[in-house]
Amino acid sequence: MTTKINPIEKELVRESIFIIGHVLSVEGRIVKIKLNKDKNHSHILYEGKTVKNVSVGGYVKIIKGFVSIIGKVEGEYITEEKYINREYNKEEIKINRILQVSLFGHFEGGCFRQGIKEMPLIDNECYLLNREEFNTLHQFYKNSQKSIVIGSLTEEPSQKIRLGVNNLFASHIGIFGNTGSGKSNTLAKIYTELFIEFDDNEEFKAKSDFVIIDFNGEYIGRDIITNNKTVYELSTGKEGSKKKYPITRENLNKVEVLSVLLEATEKTQKPFLDRVVRNDYLNDVDKFNSRVISDIEDICRNIIDKKDKNMREGVVVELFGRISDLVLDESKDGITNLKKEIENNLHFFSGTGGTPEYYWANSSDSNNFNNKTPIYDNKIKTVVDGLKFKSDEFSKLKLKIILNYFHETIKGYSNQEHIAPLIGRTFRKFDMLEKLIEINEEVDSNNLSIVCLRNVNIEMKKIIPLIVSKQLYERKKEINGKKSLHIIVDEAHNILSTMSQRESETWKDYRLETFEEIIKEGRKFGVFLTIASQRPYDISSTIISQLHNYFIHRLINDNDINAVEKAVSYLDKLSFQTIPILSVGSCFVAGLASDIPIKVDIDPLEKNKRPKSETVDLENAWTKILSPNNRKSSKQ
Numbered sequence: 001m002t003t004k005i006n007p008i009e010k011e012l013v014r015e016s017i018f019i020i021g022h023v024l025s026v027e028g029r030i031v032k033i034k035l036n037k038d039k040n041h042s043h044i045l046y047e048g049k050t051v052k053n054v055s056v057g058g059y060v061k062i063i064k065g066f067v068s069i070i071g072k073v074e075g076e077y078i079t080e081e082k083y084i085n086r087e088y089n090k091e092e093i094k095i096n097r098i099l100q101v102s103l104f105g106h107f108e109g110g111c112f113r114q115g116i117k118e119m120p121l122i123d124n125e126c127y128l129l130n131r132e133e134f135n136t137l138h139q140f141y142k143n144s145q146k147s148i149v150i151g152s153l154t155e156e157p158s159q160k161i162r163l164g165v166n167n168l169f170a171s172h173i174g175i176f177g178n179t180g181s182g183k184s185n186t187l188a189k190i191y192t193e194l195f196i197e198f199d200d201n202e203e204f205k206a207k208s209d210f211v212i213i214d215f216n217g218e219y220i221g222r223d224i225i226t227n228n229k230t231v232y233e234l235s236t237g238k239e240g241s242k243k244k245y246p247i248t249r250e251n252l253n254k255v256e257v258l259s260v261l262l263e264a265t266e267k268t269q270k271p272f273l274d275r276v277v278r279n280d281y282l283n284d285v286d287k288f289n290s291r292v293i294s295d296i297e298d299i300c301r302n303i304i305d306k307k308d309k310n311m312r313e314g315v316v317v318e319l320f321g322r323i324s325d326l327v328l329d330e331s332k333d334g335i336t337n338l339k340k341e342i343e344n345n346l347h348f349f350s351g352t353g354g355t356p357e358y359y360w361a362n363s364s365d366s367n368n369f370n371n372k373t374p375i376y377d378n379k380i381k382t383v384v385d386g387l388k389f390k391s392d393e394f395s396k397l398k399l400k401i402i403l404n405y406f407h408e409t410i411k412g413y414s415n416q417e418h419i420a421p422l423i424g425r426t427f428r429k430f431d432m433l434e435k436l437i438e439i440n441e442e443v444d445s446n447n448l449s450i451v452c453l454r455n456v457n458i459e460m461k462k463i464i465p466l467i468v469s470k471q472l473y474e475r476k477k478e479i480n481g482k483k484s485l486h487i488i489v490d491e492a493h494n495i496l497s498t499m500s501q502r503e504s505e506t507w508k509d510y511r512l513e514t515f516e517e518i519i520k521e522g523r524k525f526g527v528f529l530t531i532a533s534q535r536p537y538d539i540s541s542t543i544i545s546q547l548h549n550y551f552i553h554r555l556i557n558d559n560d561i562n563a564v565e566k567a568v569s570y571l572d573k574l575s576f577q578t579i580p581i582l583s584v585g586s587c588f589v590a591g592l593a594s595d596i597p598i599k600v601d602i603d604p605l606e607k608n609k610r611p612k613s614e615t616v617d618l619e620n621a622w623t624k625i626l627s628p629n630n631r632k633s634s635k636q
């Protein structure tokens, strides 16, 4: 026989268990609740299920008529109250337990809504949230929407946290925390879950692009995020990159890219590069070689015939020195010998009061200057006419820069002193760049690519992410909205820092402007940025404040906490105060994806899917090295 419980009775039992007190005062958003009785257990049992009891950081519901107002408990304290014990006619002290609650939302039609429509009144009843209400409060997606599980609520581990895919990924995301606090794992977790959720979805593959800028090679492992990805393991080392990053011809020839690469100065070198890229006379494939040759001839004749006191034989030697690396192997010997001959035989003689002249003689002794000949025609032309120049994009660009430089200095259009340092840098920088990128107009077939910069030197570590991001962003702008792009940068302080003093202002501006543009305008074109960093203080505040979703792990430094506090309006004071004491893998999630800021324990990934960033186990490593077996074998 089953006993039928009267619904009114049931409601009374429920209320008696869940009621915790009454409103004592209302001061703006802050409401004080006087608790009915001590409820010191962490959980209470109701209908065979546990319900989280009231605690700082927890939620309560205040009932005012038909309205349920939701608040977060921000503090708890006690007050003493004197009263007369009538029985003994004695004054006694009563202790009141008071909760300080900050209001933030209400329930409407079974759903949680942010914001308050009505304020509570004194003596309104205050309740704990029951299971369903607690679930509703933490359901951040509609049932019809796709969602991913990222972890569980720190204070209520049985509550899994699911975030709506749209709210999370159609946004700029920031992941902050000290080193070792779990940022890379959180980053990998959210994207792993996304790729699992959309596994085998062809539309997703066709209409999305993800690129991870991986400074430490943490994401290149086969199983990390997905195994359908393209890994560009770049290296400026001797052996070069395993797979170079494809850049289009057009992008390489952009004045912004070149000025960043060659650290061009704003006033003189950048305009020079601008003239170089606008000059397209070497683009005609059939006439390329003959045009280079006629250019060289033109430069030489100009120097030798002009008899300018400022132009010495050294300039011709320099010209041949610069171009000697840009000829095909078959012309190598020819140009090397010619360069030597010019060095030994071409002399400039200013004469004694007479017109300055160039002489061709194997001694600089002016007495030997007797064989005045049309020097270019007789001594140089034949070799130059037979030269074959490399015509790949990099060589073409280098030739353009060099020939332009000589033309301009000879004609007096630009000052040699200003441009020469740029020419000096050109070869060294291009050498590095050629190891990392290739000219390729094709678009990658995988929708996830990892650009690994672990083996790339510091100079290129800053430039490559910029070139890659800029190219992808511009491409997306062109196809406007047809495909989404996520640029994911772990250790983002490397490229978004406002602090670096080693670099030029131009470069810093360009770098920040590029990413600030993506942050400000990207959303319209479906371009989103995800950044992870241990130094939010170093990152431009424009960037931090425009992010939509924040994952905030443990941060200890005051400057970093302040930087986040200034930018993140979603997080309350209490949460900020607990940022320095978060444990590894725990973080605050605040922003569009979660209606309320929550503290989440991010689920650890399976071992093979974790980014390769594990904290080194020194004890283990050292004992292995020093173990008796190893010692013996090393002595043998």
Ligand SMILES: Nc1ncnc2c1ncn2[C@@H]1O[C@H](COP(=O)(O)OP(=O)(O)OP(=O)(O)O)[C@@H](O)[C@H]1O
Pocket (backbone or CB within 6 Å): 177, 178, 179, 180, 181, 182, 183, 184, 185, 186, 534, 584, 585, 586, 601, 602, 603, 604, 605, 613, 614, 615
């Ligand atoms: N959610 C998690 N649960 C359990 N352990 C975690 C979690 N996240 C990270 N860890 C552990 O913490 C360590 C550091 O994590 P992670 O590399 O993600 O930190 P990080 O913040 O990216 O550090 P860094 O700034 O140095 O890159 C790892 O050894 C990892 O195993």
Ligand SMILES: [Mg+2]
Pocket (backbone or CB within 6 Å): 183, 184, 185, 490, 613
């Ligand atoms: Mg990391």
